[in-house]
Amino acid sequence: MERITDNNLIVNIAHGENRDLLLLQDAGSRISPDVVLTIHQAGGSHLRLYVLTMPGCDVNNNIRIEQQGDGCHSELYILGIGTGSQHFGNTTHIEHQGIGGTSREVAKYVLSDSSHGTFYGMLKVLAGAQKTEACQTNRNVLLTTDAAVNTKPELEIYADDVKCSHGATTGQLDEAALFYMRQRGIDTQTARRMLLDAFMADIIDKIPDTSLTEKIREQIAETL
Amino acid sequence: MQKILEIKDLRASVSGKEILRGVNLNVNAGEIHAIMGPNGAGKSTLSNVLTGHPAYTVLGGEVTFRGKDLLTMNAEERAREGMFMSFQYPVEIPGVSMVNFMRTAVNEVRRHRGEPALSAGAFLKLLKQKRELVEMRSEFTNRSVNEGFSGGEKKRNEIFQMAMLEPVLSILDETDSGLDIDALRIVADGVNKLRTADNACIVITHYQRLLDYIVPDFVHVLYEGRIVMSGDKSLALELEQRGYDWIKDSIDR
Numbered sequence: 194m195e196r197i198t199d200n201n202l203i204v205n206i207a208h209g210e211n212r213d214l215l216l217l218q219d220a221g222s223r224i225s226p227d228v229v230l231t232i233h234q235a236g237g238s239h240l241r242l243y244v245l246t247m248p249g250c251d252v253n254n255n256i257r258i259e260q261q262g263d264g265c266h267s268e269l270y271i272l273g274i275g276t277g278s279q280h281f282g283n284t285t286h287i288e289h290q291g292i293g294g295t296s297r298e299v300a301k302y303v304l305s306d307s308s309h310g311t312f313y314g315m316l317k318v319l320a321g322a323q324k325t326e327a328c329q330t331n332r333n334v335l336l337t338t339d340a341a342v343n344t345k346p347e348l349e350i351y352a353d354d355v356k357c358s359h360g361a362t363t364g365q366l367d368e369a370a371l372f373y374m375r376q377r378g379i380d381t382q383t384a385r386r387m388l389l390d391a392f393m394a395d396i397i398d399k400i401p402d403t404s405l406t407e408k409i410r411e412q413i414a415e416t417l
Numbered sequence: 418m419q420k421i422l423e424i425k426d427l428r429a430s431v432s433g434k435e436i437l438r439g440v441n442l443n444v445n446a447g448e449i450h451a452i453m454g455p456n457g458a459g460k461s462t463l464s465n466v467l468t469g470h471p472a473y474t475v476l477g478g479e480v481t482f483r484g485k486d487l488l489t490m491n492a493e494e495r496a497r498e499g500m501f502m503s504f505q506y507p508v509e510i511p512g513v514s515m516v517n518f519m520r521t522a523v524n525e526v527r528r529h530r531g532e533p534a535l536s537a538g539a540f541l542k543l544l545k546q547k548r549e550l551v552e553m554r555s556e557f558t559n560r561s562v563n564e565g566f567s568g569g570e571k572k573r574n575e576i577f578q579m580a581m582l583e584p585v586l587s588i589l590d591e592t593d594s595g596l597d598i599d600a601l602r603i604v605a606d607g608v609n610k611l612r613t614a615d616n617a618c619i620v621i622t623h624y625q626r627l628l629d630y631i632v633p634d635f636v637h638v639l640y641e642g643r644i645v646m647s648g649d650k651s652l653a654l655e656l657e658q659r660g661y662d663w664i665k666d667s668i669d670r
Contacts, residue, residue, distance in 0.1 A: 367508070367510075369508045370508050370509075370510045372470055372471070372492065372508075373504065373507070373508040373510070373562075374510070374518070374522075375469075375491070375492040375493045375496065376468050376469075376492055376493075376496050376501075376502055376504075377496055377501075377518070377522035377578065377582065378493055378496035378497045378522050378525040378526045378529070378582070379493060379518075379521050379522055379525055380493045380525070381493070383521065383525075387513050387517070387518075387521070388510070388512075388513070390512070390513075391510070391511065391512025391513045391561075392512065394512050395512070
């Protein structure tokens with residue numbers, strides 16, 4: 194897995210190549226408030242991109258993924274944790290240009306205090322990109338009444354033989370689940386942490402570096 | 418006889434509406450009490466108030482659980498003191514595994530009792546032993562809590578959790594709802610196997626059917642927020658034959 198450190202970067206992924214990229218924005222990393230990342234995928238290439246915005250990082254990420262050849266596969270996993278008066282946002286654009294491409298985008302935010310997150314996700318399938326299979330999901334948990342999220346999932350499809358889906362949900366931690374756990378003797382704080390861990394797990398568990406995921410979990414547990 | 422639960426003149430509301438209007442009930446060790454009553458009588462409110470659900474407000478009265486004031490404890494403290502509710506609608510918790518959930522709960526209860534946390538090996542041994550008691554297949558403990566479980570599997574999972582936590586007082590809230598006869602028998606068998614001289618059980622049910630399997634020492638009728646009649650198990654049979662109207666008539670008159 195390669196760590197992205199530039200704030201303005203174009204990555205070209207060659208034919209049939211397999212790349213794992215990580216953009217980790219935390220207190221320890223040099224953070225630029227604006228990141229522009231463009232990825233060009235040649236035919237048959239595989240991309241997995243992880244974008245993790247940790248507490249305290251005011252950032253705007255602009256991510257563009259173009260599947261320029263046929264049979265490309267892209268996975269984009271975004272996790273944002275907001276605390277204090279933090280503002281962060283992700284604008285993503287995934288474009289299917291070739292035939293038979295697949296993509297999966299999952300963006301999850303956990304927002305506390307008076308933090309604010311934005312998600313603008315565009316999934317575009319050009320006219321020639323038949324047999325595309327793509328899905329985009331955005332799910333957000335607001336832990337306080339002052340936290341806020343703006344989300345705009347978008348789908349633009351110009352081909353007629355594709356399978357695409359998108360959806361966005363925003364809510365609080367499940368009160369019924371919290372009470373169920375407390376009725377079994379688990380205190381509120383532990384129950385909340387278990388529910389948040391579960392919410393974030395399908396992104397964090399995807400990251401292949403387990404020592405890094407441990408660090409990320411600890412960092413999140415300390416701040417939330 | 419050891420007193421487990423004493424409820425005195427308990428009044429409670431939900432969403433500003435008074436539901437319990439003076440409930441009195443004593444439960445001693447070794448006893449099984451059935452609480453029956455028509456829809457809207459306050460049966461589920463009683464179990465939610467006893468377990469400390471935050472949506473319910475206690476307006477008055479006293480509840481003593483094992484000699485301690487129950488109403489000043491929060492929900493998790495009540496659970497650690499030995500109160501367990503089998504939920505009418507068990508909650509699905511995607512992403513939280515049964516094993517992780519149960520290990521956390523068991524160790525919280527053990528810590529409260531001043532016992533050390535179970536080792537991973539000891540915990541798994543306990544899990545296997547209790548799973549066999551309720552005839553639950555091993556795959557269920559590897560899944561997320563209640564996620565994708567059928568109605569019967571969810572209820573069986575409640576009894577499994579009861580077996581793991583070994584409560585002093587178990588409240589079975591409409592455990593029979595949504596169960597076919599085979600699942601009902603397995604759930605009731607589990608409850609009967611867990612019965613000892615030191616624990617007690619409150620069975621809340623709409624129908625007499627469950628009481629063929631879990632035989633109560635006492636049957637109480639809850640109506641409009643009060644226990645209006647108490648008897649032995651024959652009262653349940655009488656209710657089954659005659660319905661609730663004759664009780665309503667005698668109260669309302």
